[in-house]
Amino acid sequence: MKEDRKISELTPQQEAQLDAYKRKWQQVALSTTPIDKQNVKQAIEAIYEKTVSHELEIYFFDSPEKVANLSFLTRVYPQENWSNPKKLNNLIRQVEKDLSKKILLPRTLFENIQNPLLEAITRQLDIELWHHLERRLSFQSPISTVIHQELRGKEKLSPIWKLAKPAQKKRLEGLWRFLSLANLQKPGYLCSRCCIFDYCINELKCSVPEKPWQILTTFVAECGWTFFFYDFCFTCDRPCKLILDEQNKPHSENEAAIQFSDGFHAFAQ
Template sequence: MSKQLTSQQGALFLEYQEKWRKIALSTEPIDKEKAKVAVKSAYTLIGEPQPEVLIFDSPYAAGLALDKLLYETGFSELKYNDMLDRLWDKLFTYLTHAPEDKEDPKLWHLTHHIHDLVTSHMWELDSSFGIGNIYIPEEFEAGNVQPDTACCEANWFDFCISELNYQHDSNHWEIYEAILKNCGWIASYQEVCIVCERPCKILFDNQFNLHAEGEAAIEFIDGFKLYAHHGVRFEPD
């Protein structure tokens, strides 16, 4: 197969890119039952016992709960790697001979920047209260695979599978797709899997930087929010 897409294929790929941008930046509440089914199916696929799935209204709420849960009961790390990384690694092997890499750089920039700003704001909130009772999973940090960041490459997976007829494990792809469509941020352990709600608001400028005038640039349903001006976080007066 040619290493380059035809002009017609390139135009069609842009439709897939837009589809997955909308999924990554959706502000619709997650369907909790679909999220639980997707997570449990994913654990089965990677050979792990099904966990208890705990859903929180924001990453901040999840961090507060995790600190208490880890202190009271403790959780074991998944073998080898976290759940999303293992799903991604297995799926990517089907596309090693794809014609070219089509990651969405603008979406990658925005989603990773969101993770960076949100987690730094979580740390600062905890420090300002002087209570030290938050645990931020490594998976929440920028640079890790999460449902929103994974959409940067899911567009390419989807295109290669749907339009170029690439060989793949259909069950594996359906489970991975269900995770990305139905879950916010995830922290996976042997005993439990933490799933966060999506933001109820995400605002950004034409350079794909978090940005809003006179309101929060990103906000969750429990009121956790942050303000940003062209990608730079600030505290309002």
């Protein structure tokens, strides 16, 4: 059986649409629309259903600062006495053990969703055209790096930190590093991949499995920063205000360029 011919080049009209798709998905990555908790719940449950299929508890936070400053500890472990310095060492050890055992890499979750889309599209495109689209349509969210830098050291704001001894403080610092490196998925990062998929589906008429595409785009459209674990996750609201320059980069001289509803903010670097 003769193999279907792959798409190897763009028409002038298709080439002209590249920038419009990029702008579309950059705007999704920069959304300041508050999350709808019911929509977020459905979006996240669809991701888990596709991968691990079990009961899930979702913790909502107004900003990533509420995770970085360890506020999540009293939410996930409300029965524990975090104000008792004598119990703190055992509690930190318990949390470290629980979180490491329940780690669920976002890469694993989203590979199960993205890979069928990627495989379907690349079967229909010449490899050189795919690389061309990656060069033209890929982008990084300009606000993620600024937010991440502003979150450094936020664990020191925690009442738990103030009770901790030096060795315990070092381990509390490690909790945020662990969360931000291992478990965090930023929808802004996925917007770049969605941009390429969207272009291929709608402009080049590539066929893809419908459900993974729906799950991926719903998560990107509905959710903020999300930290994934085996049977629970933390998900954060979006910024309520962004001040950007002509390149859509955070920029402000006299006020915070990124602001969240709970007061967390970040200045342009």
